[in-house]
Amino acid sequence: MLDYIIMGMVLEKELTGYDIKKKVENSVGTFYKANYGRLYPALNKLTEKGCLIMNEQMQGKRIKKYYKTTELGKEAFLEWLSAPVDMNMSGEAQLAQIFFFGELPKEVRDKRLQEYAFFIEQGLNPLQNIAKMLPNDNSDEKDYFGIAALYYGIQAMHNTLRWLNHIREQKPFSQFLRKHDE
């Protein structure tokens, strides 16, 4: 996963490992955390494999290593990107993939987004059935937070579906966020 995120970050502009980490933080950062402990080793491995090219530059007395994705890397990246979203991964990791969907041809992208919505609906149904069978009154105090977690999941899935509908049509986000009734 980190490999693909790195390659996605330096598709066009070359960056240092340090820059890449910063870029990850303030873009996909909400969904994916990188740290130097595996970032730098990953950069070396990807360079060895030929997925990145490294370009050393001197800045005063310091060597800076700039990385950029090669054609081979681009292929690997697009292969990963165009594969169906892996539902075994955490929701956050799934979002990290969709983050790059702008790099995908519209056809493939739409297919994947629809597919993804379908998977979420499939996960949503059993949860909704459980919710329906639950007693309406606050019967057992101790169970409340378990039920709350269930509803959290249902809500989150609903919201993801709404979001997917939105981005499938590439609507602007000016009116995406809703007012919240206190």
Next chain:
Amino acid sequence: MLDYIIMGMVLEKELTGYDIKKKVENSVGTFYKANYGRLYPALNKLTEKGCLIMNEQMQGKRIKKYYKTTELGKEAFLEWLSAPVDMNMSGEAQLAQIFFFGELPKEVRDKRLQEYAFFIEQGLNPLQNIAKMLPNDNSDEKDYFGIAALYYGIQAMHNTLRWLNHIREQKPFSQFLRKHDE
């Protein structure tokens, strides 16, 4: 984390490892995945530590091992549960903790929920500032999905805050889910 989830699952009723996995799946399952590869070793370690008691029972020719949380285990569980939610963990893992909040005294629980809401607001602010500075028009096609991910994050945080407000007052969930405008 798994240790505490296990202990939380067998606070009152004794279960086998197999049962525990099932119970995790259809309760916190949306947020936390267990697998036998670490579940069984974890059961042994917790038993050695004295956090669980094991009770072997014969069912025909098969030995079944039932586990239950000891007093020592309960203490450890409650200590974990009453600590502030660790914001370095994934959002899913955070929810897995709140799942057990029914076991917490109201005072501690309310404090933790308010604290948690505060942390989320703190994470939300920078994202909202980025969103505000973004050009309103769909300037760059390729950036659209990056921006979409940003809005997803903002939406998710808003929803979490709304949910937290709801559960802090222990409101029933009959009207929690909103209708979705297509």
Next chain:
DNA sequence: GATTCCATGTAAATGGTTACATGATTCT
């Protein structure tokens, strides 16, 4: 009688974090 589910585990491989180590550059 075969398949599915119940039930318990282990071992190898992989994945990932944390702390450490070092030093240059830029800002105050």
Next chain:
DNA sequence: AGAATCATGTAACCATTTACATGGAATC
């Protein structure tokens, strides 16, 4: 001058997944 940040890495440790291995019990 001192602090913060830029910049690159390693090593030890810890966590986690996957595949394998085994067999009883219940269901069709």
